[in-house]
Amino acid sequence: MIAAVIADIVGSRGLADRGAAQRSIRAAIERAEADVPLAVSPLAPVVGDELQGEYPTIAAAAASLLLVRLNLPDGVDCRFGVGFGDVQPVDLGDRTIPEGPAWWAARSAIERVEALQQRAAPLARTWFGTVEDADPSVRQIVALANAYALSRDQLVSSMSERTRRLTYGRCVGRSQRELAIDEGITQSAVSQALASAGSAVVVEGFLALSARETS
The missing domain is CATH 1.10.10 (Arc Repressor Mutant, subunit A)
Structure with a gap:
């Protein structure tokens, strides 16, 4: 089991300098990992404004993503979908690509937090998910993580x-x-x-x- 993370840039199409935004995000990730290394595979750009990474636990992902957000400058922000489950990389010969239930859950989670931003929680930036047939104890942990993330995001999003x-x-x-x-x-x-x-x-x-x- 692993915590897979999909991130994207909030309002990326409206940014005046997308390159500068990408560089500031990369610097935030690198600083967080240098100060508190928690990732199995740190967040890295994959295509467009999307980034992907892997963490050993839900707690490690939540801690590291907080540090990344705290490092970002005004005008640049990310949202994160965290999926907890198994990972089954696909071997293409010259490289492998991330695949499996954790990644499917991460995709659903980032879609969920984006929807929340449009309705009940405009300042939400993080959502945790898992597979539908996950053990009840795992689902409970994910529910607790989401309750925590909503409150934390509200505070961080309001900070200077x-x-x-x-x-x-x-x-x-x-x-x-x-x-x-x-x-x-x-x-x-x-x-x-x-x-x-x-x-x-x-x-x-x-x-x-x-x-x-x-x-």
Whole structure:
């Protein structure tokens, strides 16, 4: 079993510079993996504005995708469909292509989150899915992951670019003092920004998912 991820760029057709957006996404993925390596196969572009990657667990995928979102600049955002299940790569001789139930579930999940954005949850960016005949315990975990993702996405989508940077820093274990120096602001300003954005719960959620501790 593996967590397969399909990602695409929100509003890609309306971007003034699609190349710059792609580069910023790649940089966000590379930084997240450098700081907290969690992927079996990190997200990478496949065609157009779509990216694909694989993670060992639902928790690892949720943690890593949070770091990617926190790294993105204003004006660039992604949505993610995460499918949990088996992977059965197809061997084409010179290469293999991803295939199997996890990928089918990921495709359905990204379609679901896109539909949610049009209706009940405009700020939703992440959805988890699994195969219809999955074990009830797996389906329960997926349901819990979606409840968590909806709340987390609401908070992250409402943050400013600076607050996302600060939240990312706390997730990877940097102190408020260090972040204040980097941003050229006071430690009190960092604390206030994090508190007003609800960043503490986002950080605690990340730590629970990645089993990390910070000061």
